[in-house]
Amino acid sequence: MPELAEVAFYCRRWSPSIGAIVEDVLLHADKRVFRGHGSAKAATLAGRELMGRRLVSTRTHGKQMLHGFEGGRWLAVHLGMTGELSRPLVEGLRLGRHDHLALRMSDGHCLVFTDPRQFGVASIEVVEDGREPDWWRALPPEISSPAFTRSRVSEALRRHARSPIKPLLLDQAWFPGIGNWMADELLWRLRWRPSALAGLAAASPESAPALWRETRRLCRDALKVISHDWGDPPASWLFRHRWKDGGFCPRRSCGTPLAREDLRGRTTCWCPRCQG
């Protein structure tokens, strides 16, 4: 599921345990989600670094999450396609076969990372200088940040002029947090055809500012609706109509049957009339 707003939603689930101490670490080190550590033994050793440490922060950056513990211990989580975070009570808890990491906390809750398909990643690291890990500080500007500028959007369009616009929107180096449904929503709002080359947009002076504005607006809207309680976006969004064949364009006075096809390996939904 997780794109920007869903990631924020899951991250928020752990934050009530900020201030609590890790009393036990259950880690299935041989699982694929710990591939960043190189070996199961290394993953187990890294997991031990969290023992006895207090959770001090949780944050997101696009689809990335970073949980900070005392003493420069960090737990990074990427949810991949099917990852989730939960915070059940320790009492009576039985872990499932896809619960790869569970931190038993001193507040009586367990911080659990689940991911059946294991496209997600969990990794633990120690950073002695008291700062966040280097790779985290090197992430591209978040869409909601001032560093995400019109000229950056314009540069993305220019640099990838020969790529269809939709795959470019999925590029986390330029649009961190945008995933498949957000990309479709954005293009539908802009009335751009997903297969149109980015260079076409780059050629028109209004395009980059429009894309910049709508991207920021969509992120804001999605966070508002989804990140607090996983609310469904309103029926006026493409979101509600794009999941299976047979949907209709929700734009007032359109109602055209939506097209749904594979583009570069990703299901893509658009309105053939509005996005002609």
Add this chain to the structure above:
DNA sequence: GAGCCTGTTCGGGC
């Protein structure tokens, strides 16, 4: 049983 899938990475080709 077959097909589908809200993500990322890697190797091949141009």
Add this chain to the structure above:
DNA sequence: GGCCCGAACAGGCT
């Protein structure tokens, strides 16, 4: 080197 593309990863759900 830069960029574009398809394949691969895995398991639950329809």
